[in-house]
Amino acid sequence: MAKIKLAKSKVDKLVEICKSFDNEGSELINVLHKAQQTFGYLPAEVQEIIARELNVSVAHVYGVVTFYSFFSMVPKGEFPISICMGTACYVRGGEKVLEEFKRQLNVPVGETTDDGKFSISCLRCVGACGLAPVVTVGERVYGRVSVGDVADIIKEYQQ
Amino acid sequence: MEKYKMHILICGGTGCRASASETIQNNLQEALKAKGLEDEVQVVMTGCFGFCEKGPIVKILPDNTFYVEVKPEDAEEIIDEHIVKGRKVMRLLYVDPEKKEVVSDSKHMEFYKKQIRIALRNCGFINPENIDEYISRDGYAALGKCLTDMTPQLVIDEIKASGLRGRGGGGFPTGLKWEFASKNKADQKYVVCNADEGDPGAFMDRSILEGDPHSVLEAMAICAYTMGATKGVIYIRAEYPLAIQRLKVAIKQAREYGLLGNDILGAGFSFDVEMRYGAGAFVCGEETALIHSMEGLRGEPTVKPPFPAESGYNGKPTNVNNVETFANVPVIINKGAAWFKKIGTEKSAGTKVFALAGKINNVGLIEVPMGTTLREVIYEIGGGIKDGKKFKAVQTGGPSGGCLTEKHLDTPIDFDNLIAVGSMMGSGGMIVMDEDDCMVSMAKFYLDFTVEESCGKCTPCRVGNKRLYELLNKITEGKGTKEDLDLLRNLSTVIKDTSLCGLGQTSPNPVLSTIENFYDEYIAHVEDHKCPAGQCKALMQYVIDPELCVGCTLCARNCPVDCIIGERKEAHVIDAAKCIKCGTCMDKCKFNAISIK
Structure with missing residues (x-):
């Protein structure tokens, strides 16, 4: 196991999260949810500590983290942009909107811009199909987004 | 009130x-x-x-x-x-x-x-965060009736007689499922509510949980009573924060009212519910995968038997039902199986909730009696196709379903009819497409989803779907051949026959149904290298008709890559080398001067 370099306060926080689930191996997914809420993402070191605390192998933790799309091993941008790729949004032009975000920010899906400001991800249906195509930036939902709106949305967060 | x-x-x-x-x-x-x-x-x-x-x-x-x-x-x-x-x-x-x-x-x-609201009876009518409003609409009356007047077997018989079938897509008779779980003896049994709605473009279960969470809790308690379970788990997507919050409130209130917990209504029956969060894996809608996920593992399905009714969560007998299935239960108990059986068709009783979306005027959540035709849903309830375009296809059953056409519009919707025409009911997503949608791209879209969501456990699904996707991609790039269509068909059949779980067994459906129903469109792609709908980027070019262009500059001003050249009041030209084919110019042009070639 690699030497743990996380700040002690963060390690303590993780230990505490694991303890709140009785260090039960079967609670792994709940622990990961909580850890991601706290740290924003799940880097290798975080996974190692969780494995140690729950007494399961690091491979097992890594296997679960990479299986579920909700868990991320890379930090998201300050303003995480998600483009809905549910079918309803797709048929109303979601893909074109996604392409435009990728083009303007010059990052592929799942990555963050160099300045750490924006990250792009796809999500599957936020349930606002009446507003398709839908884009979310953080908690904010943008409905009926067209390719022409993309620059304006990015501009809103650039200042 | x-x-x-x-x-x-x-x-x-x-x-x-x-x-x-x-x-x-x-x-x-x-x-x-x-x-x-x-x-x-x-x-x-x-x-x-x-x-x-x-x-x-x-x-x-x-x-x-x-x-x-x-x-x-x-x-x-x-x-x-x-x-x-x-x-x-x-x-x-x-x-x-x-x-x-x-x-x-x-x-x-x-x-x-044309709607009849049973599962959605309280949605948009009560405050979901107030248990009193649910109770004032006969809430928890069914649970009371079961606990005081009915034996577990009587309740099971009533559900069986109602003809209720699983609304998550499987269509398995609910009463029968309950009976299996009730007959297995164990020191601990579980009732699980599957709220891992993964079909993209479907939001039925979420709306029920957001609008009427108590109906699901009540039904879970009734189910638990029939099978002798004391614990219930709701497995819900972490992407549904509002539904999670409303459920938390509902569980707390039900506990305070003694409708969950020990000795419910003084009948000596104890039952409580907790929540588990999914983490974004479509395959977890499959019940064995869902159970593994609840146990903190990768959500990979396992071979049935053993069925969860024998050995499920923690190896104990477990009954898994979907949200909408549960939402029907209290009404069946209150109004009787005979009343429910009268609604719908002979083999599919009751109603079905659909999330109607896509190129349709009235996007929304609807609940119609089984047996309603697709035409009634699309044209009467849905108000027809958006912007006066022509109907092309309707996709039911999400990534597991198929694309149906004009000739299927008068099919009465029920579990068996939809399978007979090459699609399936699925959980209730219904996406309408118009003449501008390319069916090869649609199939590719679904395969992209399946490739992403395949858990990777069995080879036909993990590798086969990827190959299907590559073939479709080749066709949309204009590099396909007619032989590829045979390959698509053969490979699809193999994947269907040899995959372990429902995901792989149904994932080729979008391919097979589009080849069957839109063969000409596939031929146009592979023989003429044309996309009739004008969607496949590699096969199209945007052009400005100099006769129609008045030089208003609107297209040039909106073009994100500045590839439109022209002076004001003179015909504009698109620089094909720079064009990213986003279609903005065509959307903006008020003179219909821009077309796809």
Whole structure:
């Protein structure tokens, strides 16, 4: 196991999260949810500590983290942009909107811009199909987004 | 609800909240306060009304006035005019697009006329965060009836007699499933509610949980009573924060009222519910995968048997039902199996909730009796195709279903009919497509999803779907051959026959159904290297007709890559080398001068 370099306060926080689930191996997914809420993402070191605390192998933790799309091993941008790729949004032009975000920010899906400001991800249906195509930036939902709106949305967060 | 003279209901579903329904609620309350009416009129945030296209929706009781597309700044006028002066705010009423008449009561709208609401009975009617409102609508009466007047076997018999079938897509008889779980003896059994709605473009279960969480809790308790379970688990997507919050409130309230916990209603029956969160894996809708996920493992399915009814969560007998299935149960107990059986078709009793979306005028959540035809759903309830375009296909069953065409429109919707025409009911996603949608791209879209979501355990699904995707991609790039179509067909059949779970067994359906129903379109791609719908980028080019272009510069100003050249009042030209084929110019052009070649 690699030497743990996380700040002690963060390690303590993780230990505490694991303890709140009785260090039960079967609670792994709940622990990961909580850890991601706290740290924003799940880097290798975080996974190692969780494995140690729950007494399961690091491979097992890594296997679960990479299986579920909700868990991320890379930090998201300050303003995480998600483009809905549910079918309803797709048929109303979601893909074109996604392409435009990728083009303007010059990052592929799942990555963050160099300045750490924006990250792009796809999500599957936020349930606002009446507003398709839908884009979310953080908690904010943008409905009926067209390719022409993309620059304006990015501009809103650039200042 | 008696204390108040009037009620203002406002939709608190995810879609309407995204359009500021919470601000509308606040503004309404402020306006009431300003008039000193806050004790006379109650503002209630409810679950989804269903008519998402026209959201946010505000409904006034008792006169049933249904305001559409309300904005926060309209709140004051609604209070001043409607509540104080008793005059309806005409400009916010729904106008029937056919008859051009104002319809103020939702009962008379085409969108609602053919609907029967059983699973959605309380959505858009009660405050989901108030258990008293649920109870006032016969809530928990069914649980009381079961615990005091009925033996577990009687309850099972009633559900069996009702003909209720699993609404998650499988269509397995619910009563039978309960009976299996009840017959297996064990020291601990579990009731699981599958709320891992993964079908992209479907939001039925979420709306029920957001709008009427107690109906699911009540049904889970009834199910637990029949099988002798004391623990229930709701497995819900972490992406549904509002549904999770409403369920938490509902569970807390039910515990306080003694409707969950020890010795429920003094009948000596104990049952409690907890929640587990999914983490974004479509395959977890499959019950064995879901159970593994609940145990903290990768959500990979396992071979059945053993069925969960024998060995499920923690190796104990487990009954898994979907949200909508549960939501039907209390009504069946209250009104009787015979009443339920009368609705729908002979082999598919009751109603089905659909999330109607895509290129349709009335996007929304609907509940119709089984046996309603696709035509009625699309043209009467759905109000037809958007922007006067031509209907091309309707996709049911999500990534596991198929694309149906014009010739299937008069098929009465039920479990068996949809399978017979090469699609399936699925959980209730219904996506309508018009002439601009390319069916090869549609199949590719679904395969992209399946490739991403395949858990990777069995080879046909993990590798086969990827190969299907590559073949489809090749075709959309204009490099396909006619032999590829045979390959697609053969490979699809192999994947269907040899995959372990429902995901792989159904994932080729979008491919097979589009080849079957839109063969000409595939041929156009592979032989003429043309995309008739003009969607496949590699096979198209945007051109400006110099005859029609007036040189207004609108296209050039909106082009994101500045590839349109031309002087004001002179015909413009698109630089094909720079064009990214986004289509913005064509959308913006007011003179129909831009077309796809």
